[in-house]
Amino acid sequence: MIWTLNSIKQHTPNPKLTVVGAGPGDPELITLKAINAIRSANVILYDALVNPELLDYASSSAEVIFVGKRRGCYSYQQEQINDLIVAKAQRYGHVVRLKGGDSFVFGRGSEELEFAHENNLETDVVPGISSALAVPAGQGIPLTMRHVSESFWVITGTTKMHQLSEDIKIAAQSTATVVILMGMGKLNEIVHVFSQAGKANAPVAIIQNGSTTREKSGYGTIDTIEAIVAEQQLSAPAIIVIGAVVENRVTLKSISQNLKQYALS
Ligand SMILES: C[S@@+](CC[C@H](N)C(=O)[O-])C[C@H]1O[C@@H](n2cnc3c(N)ncnc32)[C@H](O)[C@@H]1O
Structure with missing residues (x-):
């Protein structure tokens, strides 16, 4: 295969993090913008308070990772989540970080965005309906x-x-x-x-x-x-x-x- 500049561009992921508020639990209490972000994600990292039904919007090729806390289960430390976001975005492109409610209300969304920005990821936030x-x-x-x-x-x-x-x-x-x-x-x-x-x-x-x-x-x-x-x-x-x-x-x-x-x- 002969690689042209265009085909190289198509295969290079554009590393991006979108921090998305998933709402309080009712799967209908999510924004259209959030659904569109989930649909376009290559990787989704989600928390315990996110309704898993929302993952049905994800592409069948998306990698979905649970990083929340559940009794008796391994739970990721914040630093590990930050590193995972950057590694997955650099490898696959668009990472959606799905968080319960609104990610800027006791959600540590800003910390993850800051870390992603420092690591040269494109960053965006989709507000959610806070509990x-x-x-x-x-x-x-x-x-x-x-x-x-x-x-x-x-x-x-x-x-x-x-x-x-x-x-x-x-x-x-x-x-x-x-x-x-x-x-x-x-x-x-x-x-x-x-x-x-x-x-x-x-x-x-x-x-x-x-x-x-x-x-x-x-x-x-x-x-x-x-x-x-x-x-x-x-x-x-x-x-x-x-x-x-x-x-x-x-x-x-x-x-x-x-x-x-x-x-x-
Ligand atoms: C780490 S905070 C995250 C809040 C979230 N960012 C928000 O805007 O709703 C988690 C706390 O939010 C509250 N919470 C979140 N979802 C809830 C729900 N569906 N019902 C009752 N409390 C909820 C509880 O007090 C829970 O301990």
Whole structure:
């Protein structure tokens, strides 16, 4: 075979990383842009909170690698994931890094993009629907509401050093809605902080596996929520929502029933 300049160009991969937000779990809660990125990927690296149904969009020739954490399974360290992204992109071209929710909300998407950029990869990001917004919405909980809540905080319950985030103490002093991710292991401390801030009666919702068929939820107040969690056997991954918006949630069931009736009539 005689190699022309054009054929060499066609066979040289253009090393690229696209960090893609896969949404909160419901496979319909993904953007068109994300689907197009998955379709064009040569290699896909995905996390535990990504719905595997989304991999059906991948080309049959794409290499698909699970790099998330699962109990009892080998889990990749962040440095290994960074190296894998660069190695796969240099060898095969377009790597899609598929992450739960939005990759810039407690997702380390920026770190991976930075590393890829330093290694001369082309880089792009596709925003995703964060669980911080979508999971409360799925339960009819608006994060802001006129006359009820003017703002919301999205905070990690557990810091890199496995401590309770100091921001939770500041947020507990405010009138804002407080949305806590990765907080189930620190629920007792969170309850203590809000009680100390005089918020023992603040309404609380905990939603596990939101937007999926395994969704479970529990409602109470700061005073009662630990008992409710034990009773309902709620655990991670879950979102904790604290604030008056929780008791002002809208009933979605009747809305969807109305829509169905409307569609049928
Ligand atoms: C490392 S953070 C990633 C957040 C993600 N980047 C996002 O924007 O949704 C993982 C935490 O997000 C929350 N989370 C993600 N998906 C969830 C879901 N479907 N239901 C409840 N909580 C979820 C949990 O608190 C979980 O421990």
